[in-house]
Amino acid sequence: MKLINKKNMLGFLAVILTYAIAGxxxxxxxxxxYIFLNIVLIGINIILAVSLNLITGFTGQFSLxxxxxxxxGAYTSGILTAKLGLPFxxxxxxxxxxxxxxxxxxxxxxxxxxxxxxxxxxxxxxxIVKIIGLNTDYIGGATGxxxxxxxxxxTWLYFCVVVTVLLISNFIKSYKGRACISIGEDEIAAEAMGxxxxxxxxxxxxxxxxxxxxxxxxxxxxxxxxxxxxxxFMKSIDILVIVVFGGMASIKGxxxxxxxLSLISxxxxxxPELRMVVYAVILFxxxxxxxxxxxxxxxxxxxxxxGGLNANNQxx
Amino acid sequence: xPIIKVNNLSxxxxxxxxxxxxxxxxxxGEIAGIIGxxxxxxxxxxxxxxxxxxxxxxxxxxxxERKISSKSFKPYKMTxxxxxxxxxxxxxxxxxxxxxxxxxxxxxxxxxxxLSSLLHLPAFRRSEAKAYDEAIKLLDIFGLADKKDEPASxxxxxxxxxxxxxxxxxxxxxxLLLDEPAAGMNPNETKELTxxxxxxxxxxxxxxxxxEHDMSLVMGICSKIFVFDYGNxxxxxxxxxxxxxxQVIKAYLGGE
Amino acid sequence: MxxxxxxxxxxxxxxxxxxxxALGYTMVYGIINLINFxxxxxxxxxxxxxxxxxxxxHLGFFPALILSMLLTSMLGMVIEKVAYKPIRKSTRIAAxxxxxxxxxxxxxxxxxxxxxxxxxxxxxxxxxQISIFNTSAVLDIKNIYILVVTITLxxxxxxxxxxxxxxxxxxxxxxxxxxxxxxxxxxxKTISYTFAIGSALAGAAGVLVGSxxxxxxxxxxxxxxxxxxxxxxxxxxxxxxxxxxxxFFLGFTETLVSAFGGSLYKDAVAFAxxxxxxxxxxxxxxxxxxxxxx
Ligand SMILES: Nc1ncnc2c1ncn2[C@@H]1O[C@H](COP(=O)(O)OP(=O)(O)OP(=O)(O)O)[C@@H](O)[C@H]1O
Ligand SMILES: [Mg+2]
Numbered sequence: 001m002k003l004i005n006k007k008n009m010l011g012f013l014a015v016i017l018t019y020a021i022a023g024x025x026x027x028x029x030x031x032x033x034y035i036f037l038n039i040v041l042i043g044i045n046i047i048l049a050v051s052l053n054l055i056t057g058f059t060g061q062f063s064l065x066x067x068x069x070x071x072x073g074a075y076t077s078g079i080l081t082a083k084l085g086l087p088f089x090x091x092x093x094x095x096x097x098x099x100x101x102x103x104x105x106x107x108x109x110x111x112x113x114x115x116x117x118x119x120x121x122x123x124x125x126x127x128i129v130k131i132i133g134l135n136t137d138y139i140g141g142a143t144g145x146x147x148x149x150x151x152x153x154x155t156w157l158y159f160c161v162v163v164t165v166l167l168i169s170n171f172i173k174s175y176k177g178r179a180c181i182s183i184g185e186d187e188i189a190a191e192a193m194g195x196x197x198x199x200x201x202x203x204x205x206x207x208x209x210x211x212x213x214x215x216x217x218x219x220x221x222x223x224x225x226x227x228x229x230x231x232x233f234m235k236s237i238d239i240l241v242i243v244v245f246g247g248m249a250s251i252k253g254x255x256x257x258x259x260x261l262s263l264i265s266x267x268x269x270x271x272p273e274l275r276m277v278v279y280a281v282i283l284f285x286x287x288x289x290x291x292x293x294x295x296x297x298x299x300x301x302x303x304x305x306x307g308g309l310n311a312n313n314q315x316x
Numbered sequence: 317x318p319i320i321k322v323n324n325l326s327x328x329x330x331x332x333x334x335x336x337x338x339x340x341x342x343x344x345g346e347i348a349g350i351i352g353x354x355x356x357x358x359x360x361x362x363x364x365x366x367x368x369x370x371x372x373x374x375x376x377x378x379x380x381e382r383k384i385s386s387k388s389f390k391p392y393k394m395t396x397x398x399x400x401x402x403x404x405x406x407x408x409x410x411x412x413x414x415x416x417x418x419x420x421x422x423x424x425x426x427x428x429x430x431l432s433s434l435l436h437l438p439a440f441r442r443s444e445a446k447a448y449d450e451a452i453k454l455l456d457i458f459g460l461a462d463k464k465d466e467p468a469s470x471x472x473x474x475x476x477x478x479x480x481x482x483x484x485x486x487x488x489x490x491x492l493l494l495d496e497p498a499a500g501m502n503p504n505e506t507k508e509l510t511x512x513x514x515x516x517x518x519x520x521x522x523x524x525x526x527x528e529h530d531m532s533l534v535m536g537i538c539s540k541i542f543v544f545d546y547g548n549x550x551x552x553x554x555x556x557x558x559x560x561x562x563q564v565i566k567a568y569l570g571g572e
Numbered sequence: 573m574x575x576x577x578x579x580x581x582x583x584x585x586x587x588x589x590x591x592x593x594a595l596g597y598t599m600v601y602g603i604i605n606l607i608n609f610x611x612x613x614x615x616x617x618x619x620x621x622x623x624x625x626x627x628x629x630h631l632g633f634f635p636a637l638i639l640s641m642l643l644t645s646m647l648g649m650v651i652e653k654v655a656y657k658p659i660r661k662s663t664r665i666a667a668x669x670x671x672x673x674x675x676x677x678x679x680x681x682x683x684x685x686x687x688x689x690x691x692x693x694x695x696x697x698x699x700x701q702i703s704i705f706n707t708s709a710v711l712d713i714k715n716i717y718i719l720v721v722t723i724t725l726x727x728x729x730x731x732x733x734x735x736x737x738x739x740x741x742x743x744x745x746x747x748x749x750x751x752x753x754x755x756x757x758x759x760x761k762t763i764s765y766t767f768a769i770g771s772a773l774a775g776a777a778g779v780l781v782g783s784x785x786x787x788x789x790x791x792x793x794x795x796x797x798x799x800x801x802x803x804x805x806x807x808x809x810x811x812x813x814x815x816x817x818x819x820f821f822l823g824f825t826e827t828l829v830s831a832f833g834g835s836l837y838k839d840a841v842a843f844a845x846x847x848x849x850x851x852x853x854x855x856x857x858x859x860x861x862x863x864x865x866x
Contacts, residue, residue, distance in 0.1 A: 124843030174433030194395035276680035
């Protein structure tokens with residue numbers, strides 16, 4: 001538990017070096033705008049996947065509405081930077097805070113639900129956010145919000161990714177994070193050991209939403225233009241797929257999963273007509289042959305076998 | 317003054333009266349045993365004592381740090397009140413390390429803030445270091461310190477039961493509830509566990525209530541025994557009294 | 573007032589469609605605890621089969637309906653065998669993602685073969701409208717077709733589930749699959765039949781919607797699929813009468829919201845109702861609450 005040791009130092013060096021080298025390559029034009037666009041997407045997906053992993057992988061709460069928090073972040077930053085002309089850091093912070101507040105508001109009532117039911121409720125919430133977005137003229141309705149300044153640079157992107165990964169990794173090593181993991185493992189035992197499960201579920205949900213909001217801000221301020229449809233149910237599924245593909249409750253897995261799946265979809269763009277069909281087949285094969293993900297850690301609660309309808313009364 | 321007092325406690329599931337009209341009390345420093353045939357309502361009784369079920373009628377009153385009635389029970393508040401338990405069907409956090417399992421037991425005694433959690437500020441390091449030492453000490457007692465980094469599910473059954481007890485002790489309870497601690501253990505392990513239970517009772521100044529089918533354990537360390545049958549408390553007393561009670565003999569030797 | 577009556581009529585039709593699709597969701601969930609996200613796409617394929625049969629083979633409404641139900645039920649069984657059987661023992665999330673992959677496969681596979689554009693379904697139902705109580709509200713004959721077909725199918729389903737051996741096996745497996753197996757029930761066959769029946773109902777809904785709205789496209793199953801699923805959950809997923817109740821409940825809610833000028837928000841209201849119902853009755857209106865034993 002020492003602050004500075006060899007491993008920490010090496011990690012720190014690697015982080016700085018990656019930043020400097022990539023920054024240099026971008027500056028000198030070795031990384032062109034097309035590659036950079038994909039780097040931005042990978043970075044955003046890492047933030048989304050790591051933050052959803054906190055909710056679903058570690059805390060075991062099945063969410064199908066993560067994209068909604070991203071969208072809240074994207075619109076918040078869009079409004080703050082485009083409409084109000086505020087600097088990017090205000091946009092990011094506002095995005096994160098508003099998404100977090102939404103996380104609290106949604107989390108408190110819905111996190112009483114379990115398993116599939118929670119998944120459905122969060123899905124419903126995501127759709128509601130989308131529909132409200134579609135019908136709100138101030139933010140452009142269905143046509144979307146335009147002319148958002150492009151503030152997302154390599155530095156901002158890298159900084160946000162590193163901060164997200166670092167803070168969430170730190171969090172899960174704290175007693176609060178342990179409490180969250182224990183809920184994912186066995187809610188009844190966690191409660192019996194003094195863990196206020198409602199509080200920690202909401203905490204995980206709020207933190208996850210906070211970072212999803214940051215991802216939204218980075219997205220909005222890179223693509224100039226956002227519309228509610230970009231943050232629908234399928235986007236939430238995409239994030240969940242990264243988490244499962246990478247490995248539940250594995251931060252490294254989420255990072256790796258985000259990179260690999262972004263690369264896969266990059267290659268699939270070569271066959272536009274069959275892109276989604278091939279993607280579907282790949283998903284299917286992963287679920288059949290590697291359901292525990294690249295870095296799978298074994299049987300988690302949500303990973304529990306389903307059995308029959310009576311699955312929840314045979315636990316004696 | 318009894319540390320726990322149970323008044324007319326009942327719990328029904330639909331038509332099944334799993335626990336009916338129980339009156340009992342246990343004094344501080346005792347080891348009390350609960351015995352009875354399968355389905356007698358023993359585990360349900362524990363669930364009532366720990367807020368997992370709410371009574372259909374009657375109440376439980378603890379005289380621990382302060383007086384608490386079952387009206388204010390909530391599962392997650394029980395360790396704070398000074399009551400910790402283990403489960404009949406071992407409920408460890410399977411994918412977490414043995415050490416982390418015990419550290420969850422320390423949960424209530426840790427309190428640094430969110431910022432310390434996210435940034436690993438000094439408060440984090442102080443509190444974690446202290447909890448780590450406590451956890452290791454407990455694991456040492458159960459001879460499990462060298463397995464601290466293994467996932468709990470990889471341990472043999474008997475050791476998992478010990479981890480669960482260590483986890484409960486980490487919460488620094490005054491009252492420890494053990495649901496069949498020796499289930500699945502061989503006679504040697506049971507003997508060792510029997511000694512260990514009475515040792516930790518003295519060492520940590522506990523009151524213990526345990527449910528057990530193994531008579532050698534129950535008769536060996538319990539000063540008081542309660543016998544359940546079909547949800548009713550049919551007898552209570554010292555081991556000798558209970559052993560010679562006719563109703564108890566009937567309940568055990570075929571009341572079919 | 574007239575508008576209200578009109579919307580109630582629409583509500584019955586919409587509710588019937590939701591109920592038909594919801595039944596398949598609920599039956600599959602009841603038996604293997606799987607949210608079959610591909611179910612809405614079976615409905616879409618049912619509509620396309622109906623379209624092909626009426627357009628190219630010039631079949632009438634009823635032959636097309638029955639043939640389409642037959643073909644979708646076979647499709648349902650194939651999907652179960654190929655995609656869901658390998659993951660039957662798998663985890664909730666893996667199962668959910670598998671179902672989504674099947675859904676994407678059907679949607680975009682269809683898009684590849686039939687092209688993304690909207691097709692016009694031929695007029696196979698009589699186009700006649702009756703004024704209700706001499707008001708300006710009208711009852712389209714098509715509404716009656718939808719209601720009659722739906723009720724007939726539900727009665728048949730009721731008979732199958734409660735009176736036939738297959739139905740009894742289905743109920744037994746959904747109650748306790750291990751015990752059912754011990755009693756000598758062939759689990760695989762039962763699951764297969766469940767998919768067949770559920771898919772046939774979705775196929776029927778597809779043909780009904782095609783001939784009612786006269787337009788179909790490869791992504792037409794996504795929203796009704798999601799809604800029907802919401803309906804099944806509102807009614808209590810796994811509970812068959814719940815699917816019917818939820819379907820009509822949702823149909824009426826949506827048309828009422830539209831009647832009062834909130835048509836842009838009707839989907840949002842549907843999901844809000846879902847969340848509300850779950851918060852008040854976590855297992856749906858007719859679902860049973862089962863507590864975890866400790
Ligand atoms: N959550 C529940 N819902 C319905 N019935 C329950 C529930 N929990 C316990 N029961 C019933 O209450 C009765 C008592 O069960 P309990 O588990 O308390 O017995 P026990 O004495 O602990 O038995 P064992 O020695 O087998 O552990 C049984 O008939 C059981 O089926
Ligand atoms: Mg028991």
